[in-house]
Amino acid sequence: LFDFMKEAILTVLGQKFTKEVRLEMMEKLEKINAMFFSFNESGTVVSRFTNDVNAINSLFTSGIVGMVVDCFKIIGIMFSIWLFSAKLGMITLFLLPIIYAITRLFQRKMLNAQIENRILVGKVNNHISESLKNVQMIKCFSKESYMERNYTKYLLDNYKTVEKVNFYDSVFSPIIKLTRAVAISVIVILSSKQLNYLGISLGMVAASIDLISNLFTPIENLGMELQNIQQAISGIHRVNDFYREPEDDVKNDERQAVALIPNRKEVRLSFNEVTFHYEEGTEVLQNINLQINGGEKVTFVGRTGVGKSTLFKLILGLIKPSTGSITINGVDVYSISNAEKRKIFGFVDQSFHLIKGTVADQISLQDNNITREQIKNALDFVGLTEYVISLENGYDTQVTSETLFSQGQKQLLAIARAIVTNPPILLLDEITANLDSITEEKIVSVLQKASHAHTILSISHRLSSMIASDTVVILEKGRVKNVGSPEMLLRNDDWYRSHIALEKLAWG
Structure with missing residues (x-):
């Protein structure tokens, strides 16, 4: 019942958010300087209203909630590990900056790829719009192959950016799993009878390994959400760029034509x-x-x-x-x-x-x-x-x-x-x-x-x-x-x- 209520509320709020953003963007479009339309193709503008806003909506309806839940899980698990052993807690704390650095590296790479992908999606949309608008001219001058080649080029460029994003997304999870395996191995070695560095019992070692495994699960989940988050962030970047476009000066002369x-x-x-x-x-x-x-x-x-x-x-x-x-x-x-x-x-x-x-x-x-x-x-x-x-x-x-x-x-x-x-x-x-x-x-x-x-x-x-x-x-x-x-x-x-x-x- 709780999950149903959560999904229902998030869906309603997400749709309301999408509506408000698009209304604000339309108000902005009406005020924007005419020079904007000399340098921006119609498909690119439409892409900002559709794809970019949808990406932001997905962040607010699922991404943020999942991130908050996973962050609380990480805090709770860290607290439990610290209760078992302060030394183990210190080792775990040392792991977090490493994981953060890996995550941040992938985040930057994916953000650049996502922004590039958003631009290319706009070009694809514009090409489709242009082709439909000029279909008679294209057929009269037998330019179908030319338009098809251009469309294929835009599509392949877009596909390459998607592949780049998918590559980073697929590599991130194994690296996190490898880091988890190394961390568990280090804990097992430090807890062995020969070293007994952590000073904890065998049962506490097993519990600690379980907690560290559970610690990496929300971190891995955050990584899995990274692609959606980066899509949303790239969408936010493009929408913000749109909001920053210069507007016409206020028409302050209220005199009537008569x-x-x-x-x-x-x-x-x-x-x-x-x-x-x-x-x-x-x-x-x-x-x-x-x-x-x-x-x-x-x-x-x-x-x-x-x-x-x-x-x-x-x-x-x-x-x-x-x-x-x-x-x-x-x-x-x-x-x-x-x-x-x-x-x-x-x-x-x-x-x-x-x-x-x-x-x-x-x-x-x-x-x-x-x-x-x-x-x-x-x-x-x-x-x-x-x-x-x-x-x-x-x-x-x-x-x-x-x-x-x-x-x-x-x-x-x-x-x-x-x-x-x-x-x-x-x-x-x-x-x-x-x-x-x-x-x-x-x-x-x-x-x-x-x-x-x-x-x-x-x-x-x-x-x-x-x-x-x-x-x-x-x-x-x-x-x-x-x-x-x-x-x-x-x-x-x-x-x-x-x-x-x-x-x-x-x-x-």
């Missing part, structure tokens, strides 16, 4: 000596100084890798400038709360990411503050209302497949998602890059319609497909090379003029 921008024509977006570089990396952007006014349409152009998308991340407040600031009507965008930022900025990415839920959820992102009327207006604006109504359950149709919408329709959904809150500023990141010319023309016409009521910032590689812009900003090596109207740049900027000429030649 108060910040009372009139959408009175928008003033300023870049003040903005420089940005990744940790221990070269500068991506250097000394950017710009001012964009309400209703203005600005296109950022330049070669791949000059920092255009990074600039948008800075505007959205996802990352913080290394030096300088970006302000909207004098308020640093990084200090504005995320909830209010959605009312200020509408962001359209190169690809549309579906979420679990209905068609309406794809637009609102399950934000209860967005009404059904706003969703209908957004879909009507981009011209998708007729198609959505034709679906089985209309706006409430569950999106269970990527094939429910074409590539062009997904991009229109992305625009609808961006404009549903009617934000004064739209950011468009190369949104026509993967579309055919007919779909591209339709999307550009939708954006031209949106441009009358919004300040629009766009990134474009194809200058021929960019929406009619008041200003073009040319970026080169992270700096602003030139700023002006398309007509002015066509006359004065060699790079812009040659780029336009090349595109015309390609179309011709």
Whole structure:
């Protein structure tokens, strides 16, 4: 009955502990700096939430209890041996540091192997996730063997670390048994008639041998638990590393979007000596100084890798400038709360990411503050209302497949998602890059319609497909090379003029 109660209580407490740790980790994930996701693969993050937390849970549900019981057994047996003979007690005490040194040596070896194993488990999980996500591309390009080789490599590396752990675990027990045999032999020799060093009777010798054998049993049990303990410790290390990741600064500006921008024509977006570089990396952007006014349409152009998308991340407040600031009507965008930022900025990415839920959820992102009327207006604006109504359950149709919408329709959904809150500023990141010319023309016409009521910032590689812009900003090596109207740049900027000429030649 006691064992049943113990197991039941430990199971309940263990599950509660696991739940609380994962909830805290999710809260941390929501606060963590966006830079974290640039350097950590999704499979590695998932592994911390699953495998590492499960390892810690096993320590609390079984490992700690077993350790405490075994420690009390060791103390009790040592006390009994000391009562038999102080000399025998001293010999036994001399053995403990030796056993501790052996245990500590194996502990360190196993901990390193376990941490390495945890990292490789994350890589294996990430590879599986990546393979499932890109299965169509893998099959189209006949890369099954390549992905299989990579998976086999990660799996073999992981297997080697597991073998290393198992080796240390299997060697530890025989070494403890050998130490016990040596200790018993020494006691028998010291208790012989010739030496009689311990001064105890034959019966007490037999009892002492039994006690020393029993002393090594909990020590051996501790060694058997060593692998589970080390797994848990390596899990704790990785979870602690996760908790130590830098968080976003507190968004302490509580002003609402309406108060910040009372009139959408009175928008003033300023870049003040903005420089940005990744940790221990070269500068991506250097000394950017710009001012964009309400209703203005600005296109950022330049070669791949000059920092255009990074600039948008800075505007959205996802990352913080290394030096300088970006302000909207004098308020640093990084200090504005995320909830209010959605009312200020509408962001359209190169690809549309579906979420679990209905068609309406794809637009609102399950934000209860967005009404059904706003969703209908957004879909009507981009011209998708007729198609959505034709679906089985209309706006409430569950999106269970990527094939429910074409590539062009997904991009229109992305625009609808961006404009549903009617934000004064739209950011468009190369949104026509993967579309055919007919779909591209339709999307550009939708954006031209949106441009009358919004300040629009766009990134474009194809200058021929960019929406009619008041200003073009040319970026080169992270700096602003030139700023002006398309007509002015066509006359004065060699790079812009040659780029336009090349595109015309390609179309011709």
